[in-house]
């Protein structure tokens with residue numbers, strides 16, 4: 028047999044047996060958590076027209092998209108991100124709705140990233156979007172809900188880092204740096220090289236307050252009570268000041284939800300998604316270098332689809348969460364309550380009837396016709412391998 032027939036391409040994998048059962052159980056728990064917050068389920072297609080994920084939308088760059096053509100010659104894209112699809116469908120189906128819309132979804136995303144990063148190219152996301160709500164209450168609801176969902180997965184130690192895209196944007200505007208310099212600084216921040224940032228701006232002529240704010244990009248605050256200094260420095264930079272104030276207000280509401288202990292603030296938090304306009308956040312835990320949850324506010328994305336609706340959302344990266352849960356040795360218990368009935372030909376009718384009756388009572392029953400070359404011991408070993416709870420032989424003995 029050709030080796031390639033058994034292999035999957037780089038970056039995609041099979042999930043089977045116990046791992047698959049656990050993943051489904053985890054998805055179920057996460058989905059229920061979103062439902063508990065009143066979110067309504069929605070499914071959108073796995074592929075869409077190229078424009079839904081085009082440059083103007085501000086999601087994954089075009090060279091990381093899986094693109095292909097339909098019979099008419101349209102360029103189609105396997106979704107790299109579900110948020111633009113939700114934005115499209117919200118604009119299509121809820122154009123005249125003037126109340127906030129709460130949607131939740133689960134599905135796979137596809138990103139053709141460089142193989143050397145060792146990342147999955149197909150991963151499962153479970154997410155929620157709150158559309159048509161620009162309030163800080165909305166920001167807090169999303170973060171509190173993400174925390175509730177993570178807790179329902181059994182995870183105990185995790186952290187949500189929260190930032191605001193306007194802090195960095197405000198600094199860039201105020202400092203009047205070139206696009207190239209901005210790119211360099213973004214890269215340095217992404218690598219947590221804050222000395223590098225200091226060095227990069229040391230030659231630029233800028234006001235001391237602005238320099239102080241640049242110096243705060245690497246600080247992690249566990250409470251908005253420590254924002255006072257930053258606010259003083261930002262007094263003359265309205266964008267930056269407003270961003271800090273928003274995080275301060277958010278912290279107050281997160282305290283009402285009693286989830287502030289899970290949250291830290293980072294003014295230097297950035298995202299490569301250009302559709303974010305306000306608060307952004309990402310969740311981390313042990314055993315996963317990548318975020319287990321990512322989200323943020325995108326107040327302008329829906330205007331691209333013709334609806335003016337400030338929105339915020341997040342997605343839990345189920346595969347990352349699974350990996351972390353397993354590395355932290357957190358047990359996701361899956362029920363092993365399958366019954367197995369093995370029958371000899373003369374007992375076929377009886378066996379089938381029995382299986383139907385049990386299934387009607389919601390029992391899980393696997394039915395096997397006894398193969399001539401198999402012994403009782405073979406079936407017992409099979410039952411053990413497959414964690415069968417109860418094995419019945421219908422052979423007249």
Ligand SMILES: N[C@@H](Cc1c[nH]c[nH+]1)C(=O)O
Pocket residue numbers: 107108109110154155156321322323324339340341342
């Ligand atoms: N779609 C984003 C997460 C998100 C959902 N809503 C807002 N942001 C992502 O894939 O990272």
